[in-house]
Amino acid sequence: ETGVTQSPTHLIKTRGQQVTLRCSSQSGHNTVSWYQQALGQGPQFIFQYYREEENGRGNFPPRFSGLQFPNYSSELNVNALELDDSALYLCASSLSTSGAAETQYFGPGTRLLVL
Amino acid sequence: AQSVSQHNHHVILSEAASLELGCNYSYGGTVNLFWYVQYPGQHLQLLLKYFSGDPLVKGIKGFEAEFIKSKFSFNLRKPSVQWSDTAEYFCAVNTADTGRRALTFGSGTRLQVQP
Numbered sequence A: 001e002t003g004v005t006q007s008p009t010h011l012i013k014t015r016g017q018q019v020t021l022r023c024s025s026q027s028g029h030n031t032v033s034w035y036q037q038a039l040g041q042g043p044q045f046i047f048q049y050y051r052e053e054e055n056g057r058g059n060f061p062p063r064f065s066g067l068q069f070p071n072y073s074s075e076l077n078v079n080a081l082e083l084d085d086s087a088l089y090l091c092a093s094s095l096s097t098s099g100a101a102e103t104q105y106f107g108p109g110t111r112l113l114v115l
Numbered sequence B: 001a002q003s004v005s006q007h008n009h010h011v012i013l014s015e016a017a018s019l020e021l022g023c024n025y026s027y028g029g030t031v032n033l034f035w036y037v038q039y040p041g042q043h044l045q046l047l048l049k050y051f052s053g054d055p056l057v058k059g060i061k062g063f064e065a066e067f068i069k070s071k072f073s074f075n076l077r078k079p080s081v082q083w084s085d086t087a088e089y090f091c092a093v094n095t096a097d098t099g100r101r102a103l104t105f106g107s108g109t110r111l112q113v114q115p
Helices: none
Strands: A005-007 A010-013 A019-024 A031-037 A044-050 A053-057 A064-068 A074-078 A087-094 A110-114 B003-005 B010-014 B019-021 B024-026 B031-038 B045-050 B056-058 B064-068 B073-078 B087-095 B109-114
Touching: A005 A087, A010 A019, A019 A087, A019 A110, A031 A074, A044 A064, A074 A087, B003 B087, B010 B019, B019 B109, B024 B073, B031 B064, B031 B073, B045 B056, B045 B064, B045 B073, B073 B087
Parallel strands: A010 A110, B010 B109
Antiparallel strands: A005 A019, A019 A074, A031 A044, A031 A087, A044 A053, A064 A074, A087 A110, B003 B024, B019 B073, B031 B045, B031 B087, B056 B064, B064 B073, B087 B109
């Protein structure tokens, strides 16, 4: 069984640029969630995708957007990068079924540095 | 909105000492509770989870946690820590009442075990 993978592992961008981060979910999972983890803090929920639709969003501006593909992999796009966007971006996958609790499994993350 | 508090930010213990890490959440409805661990240089891993049933749950590597609904708490315990338990520990919660499965994390507790 393949776990959650993310690419790239590290990325350096400059302020104002755009970035795309990628995530492959664990085999059999249909839901992907994205989190931002700033240094010394817990992960903060950005948004979740289920069956290619956004299924909830945290307190992040619209310049944070995402996609989920038919194979359940996902992308996180951030436009107009700001210095405060420097963080570890985590992807988590899970299997969502109606009414059932689920467990999210995390990938290794992409560390983004904005200069 | 729900929140999670981890009051111990940095804990230093000697090997074989007992461990208890506090976690309190604020939400009046039904919750699912999790403890994740992040070893140095590794990704977030699930230690244990509570969905329903016996409030004392056992996880991997000898960890356990007790859900006390009246205290809105889900403290993590281990009777005897090892040097290899050095890591950052995160408590997380999501609600079972809504369709959104976003996890809300605490700010984490850094555990340092001295040999």
